Amino acid sequence: MEKGSFKNMKKQNQKNILTLIKNEKGISRAQIADQLEVSRATVTNIVRELIKLKLVRESKMGMSRGGRRPMLLKLNSEGAYVIGIEWGIEAIRAVLLDFEAEIIEEDQINTEKYTLAEYKNHTFSLIKKYKDQLKDSNKIIGIGLGIHGLVDPEAGKSIFTPHFDWGEVDIKSILAEKYDYPIFIDNDVRMMAAGEIWQDREDFIFINTGSGIGAALVFKAELHYGNNYAAGEFGHMKITDDGPICHCGKKGCLEALSSKESIIERYHKLKDLKSEINFDQIMINFQKEENEALIVINDALKYFGRAISDLVNILNPEAVIIGGLFAEYEETLIKPLYQIVKEESLAQAVKDLKISTAYYQEFAGAAGAAEKVLNNFFELKI
Amino acid sequence: MEKGSFKNMKKQNQKNILTLIKNEKGISRAQIADQLEVSRATVTNIVRELIKLKLVRESKMGMSRGGRRPMLLKLNSEGAYVIGIEWGIEAIRAVLLDFEAEIIEEDQINTEKYTLAEYKNHTFSLIKKYKDQLKDSNKIIGIGLGIHGLVDPEAGKSIFTPHFDWGEVDIKSILAEKYDYPIFIDNDVRMMAAGEIWQDREDFIFINTGSGIGAALVFKAELHYGNNYAAGEFGHMKITDDGPICHCGKKGCLEALSSKESIIERYHKLKDLKSEINFDQIMINFQKEENEALIVINDALKYFGRAISDLVNILNPEAVIIGGLFAEYEETLIKPLYQIVKEESLAQAVKDLKISTAYYQEFAGAAGAAEKVLNNFFELKI
DNA sequence: CTTTGTTAATTTAATAAATTAACAAAGAAA
DNA sequence: TTTCTTTGTTAATTTATTAAATTAACAAAG
Numbered sequence: 053m054e055k056g057s058f059k060n061m062k063k064q065n066q067k068n069i070l071t072l073i074k075n076e077k078g079i080s081r082a083q084i085a086d087q088l089e090v091s092r093a094t095v096t097n098i099v100r101e102l103i104k105l106k107l108v109r110e111s112k113m114g115m116s117r118g119g120r121r122p123m124l125l126k127l128n129s130e131g132a133y134v135i136g137i138e139w140g141i142e143a144i145r146a147v148l149l150d151f152e153a154e155i156i157e158e159d160q161i162n163t164e165k166y167t168l169a170e171y172k173n174h175t176f177s178l179i180k181k182y183k184d185q186l187k188d189s190n191k192i193i194g195i196g197l198g199i200h201g202l203v204d205p206e207a208g209k210s211i212f213t214p215h216f217d218w219g220e221v222d223i224k225s226i227l228a229e230k231y232d233y234p235i236f237i238d239n240d241v242r243m244m245a246a247g248e249i250w251q252d253r254e255d256f257i258f259i260n261t262g263s264g265i266g267a268a269l270v271f272k273a274e275l276h277y278g279n280n281y282a283a284g285e286f287g288h289m290k291i292t293d294d295g296p297i298c299h300c301g302k303k304g305c306l307e308a309l310s311s312k313e314s315i316i317e318r319y320h321k322l323k324d325l326k327s328e329i330n331f332d333q334i335m336i337n338f339q340k341e342e343n344e345a346l347i348v349i350n351d352a353l354k355y356f357g358r359a360i361s362d363l364v365n366i367l368n369p370e371a372v373i374i375g376g377l378f379a380e381y382e383e384t385l386i387k388p389l390y391q392i393v394k395e396e397s398l399a400q401a402v403k404d405l406k407i408s409t410a411y412y413q414e415f416a417g418a419a420g421a422a423e424k425v426l427n428n429f430f431e432l433k434i
Numbered sequence: 435m436e437k438g439s440f441k442n443m444k445k446q447n448q449k450n451i452l453t454l455i456k457n458e459k460g461i462s463r464a465q466i467a468d469q470l471e472v473s474r475a476t477v478t479n480i481v482r483e484l485i486k487l488k489l490v491r492e493s494k495m496g497m498s499r500g501g502r503r504p505m506l507l508k509l510n511s512e513g514a515y516v517i518g519i520e521w522g523i524e525a526i527r528a529v530l531l532d533f534e535a536e537i538i539e540e541d542q543i544n545t546e547k548y549t550l551a552e553y554k555n556h557t558f559s560l561i562k563k564y565k566d567q568l569k570d571s572n573k574i575i576g577i578g579l580g581i582h583g584l585v586d587p588e589a590g591k592s593i594f595t596p597h598f599d600w601g602e603v604d605i606k607s608i609l610a611e612k613y614d615y616p617i618f619i620d621n622d623v624r625m626m627a628a629g630e631i632w633q634d635r636e637d638f639i640f641i642n643t644g645s646g647i648g649a650a651l652v653f654k655a656e657l658h659y660g661n662n663y664a665a666g667e668f669g670h671m672k673i674t675d676d677g678p679i680c681h682c683g684k685k686g687c688l689e690a691l692s693s694k695e696s697i698i699e700r701y702h703k704l705k706d707l708k709s710e711i712n713f714d715q716i717m718i719n720f721q722k723e724e725n726e727a728l729i730v731i732n733d734a735l736k737y738f739g740r741a742i743s744d745l746v747n748i749l750n751p752e753a754v755i756i757g758g759l760f761a762e763y764e765e766t767l768i769k770p771l772y773q774i775v776k777e778e779s780l781a782q783a784v785k786d787l788k789i790s791t792a793y794y795q796e797f798a799g800a801a802g803a804a805e806k807v808l809n810n811f812f813e814l815k816i
Numbered sequence: 817c818t819t820t821g822t823t824a825a826t827t828t829a830a831t832a833a834a835t836t837a838a839c840a841a842a843g844a845a846a
Numbered sequence: 847t848t849t850c851t852t853t854g855t856t857a858a859t860t861t862a863t864t865a866a867a868t869t870a871a872c873a874a875a876g
Binding site for chain 4: 057058059061062065090091093094097116117118119120121
């Protein structure tokens, strides 16, 4: 419930203008005024300020339509930078983005001891590297960090991380002690979804696949957190009456049916293998139409599709975006998945549904974390 | 994406002030200014206008806290009226509410032929009755109408109604031809949810139980419609691998397991009854702990609970509000249901969950439809 | 090369609606 | 009684908008 004030009135127009310049790469002041239905004078004034802040620049003349040629405006990519970090299960990934969200630098550091100290120190050195790299480190407008598990983004705390035994960690304070930038902490999947919001998507469910299966819900270009920041626990929907026992203690969870490990485990058992096998090999066999691979993958897809159908029936999203492991097999996995969802969902809810893969791959978490900072900046929440 | 303008700035403050007066029944101008962090002058000016519009009135002096006694402001219940209508499967229900959402008049007309003409004519006569009853029919600020099935609320059209074979009906136009009020058409369950929004709830799932099982989703005090207005099709989640075939053609749908008809049918079969039996009699037998009633009701609850758990895991709502049939049995059905949901959901998502019954009962749809109009009025969308 | 008509961007003046400041009204406390 | 508080109003000021006028820059047509 925003209040009406001069500050907010102007903020709203600043936000609208900046967002429009971001979306239409190359737009004139006159077009902005027409599209936003504000006067040209207002646009002139606000754009002047944005240029002074180095967030916007005049790029080139546009084509004349019978009069003075328009000056096209763009974001000034060198006007600001953001750092995005993902504390993954086996690696820390980090990116440095410019103000147009182009990746300037990306790094991956594989972790070994899985201690908080290790993650902290690697993070500090990555941030140092990026700061040193920029001529002017004051241009960094924020740091975003994603981590799996339950996160309280308002407090900036990681509450519970299934794969680390750290307990509750106040990550925001750890970073805020050393750095004077705005800091955003959130669940990794939500960060990935924030990345898709940056790509101009407004209404979708992002599903990250792999060892865990998690979702993030986006309505009206905003993340839906739920009452305890626990929304999106997609992996623990009960999909079938029995099935293997999930690590959460219950039976029939999606995660126990369609996660990477559960697929590998089932395949291993089915073929009574002695040695280890990885997912990619199973997929190769699947494409060769090997019997066991067909069974295991098709079952995993069937249950996954059923779970997505439930989501589609309930939420009727514009799109479902798949990230992580399955996204690497667009042709072989995502296409058949789409058919399953089509068949299992109600006609009205699935009518215009799009199922696509994520914009980024391995660096989806890190880039998304950075774009979360950008999203907030563009909402002028910084 | 609202634009910044003087009009919008003022609108925002009008909205905030009106809403505050609605929520705190009896509040002074000074308190409003403090709470909303706007100046007293602004409050004075806007309140003056609201009083002139007869939407607000000065009620009585409050207690002094060491100075001049405050003048307490309230909504002027006689300043405006709304009409709410539900086109139910066996009856039309209608209410006339005053500006404080008190029910002034309520009516139920049982329908017989289930033709559009019948519903239209009854509706016209009900509206006529309410208009005649008011001294000044200009004070009616809108009409809301709820109907089951798929509705396009923006167009004001009923797209598909499982229980009537009317095809697509442009209900808004039917009413707009005769009446010059703002008209709101929506799905019945969403209207019920709008009623709960009026009761100051902001984040919940409303589930209507009975012949069908439908849900409406409310986040941040706003209804979530989905991409094709199809969000909330809760009744067709696949809850179990087999089970009876649903009228939608699929197996294992919640509606085929826990709806009124499916419960009665199963009980009927189980006891091999010759004559008809109604739900209330089954519930009497359930409380007598009759074996068949226990089986049938407990199974229905089990599946219903499982479906709610899936919703809770995914959406982590603040509350689940049950309306319709099950809500009539708070002690015997809702309490055990809560236990099931507690057990089946993830700890974090269910931690603070409240399961409660709807504020209104038979007139939930009609009252909600009226309150949808009020909600929109308070958002100054009229 | 000139004229005419358009479109783009800026400047200036008018206006809407907020805030601040000053004060009257009304009661509490000393 | 006198002084202090709190409420609510009015007048003056400030902010940021829009409308209108102006300048800049070009296309089209002759």
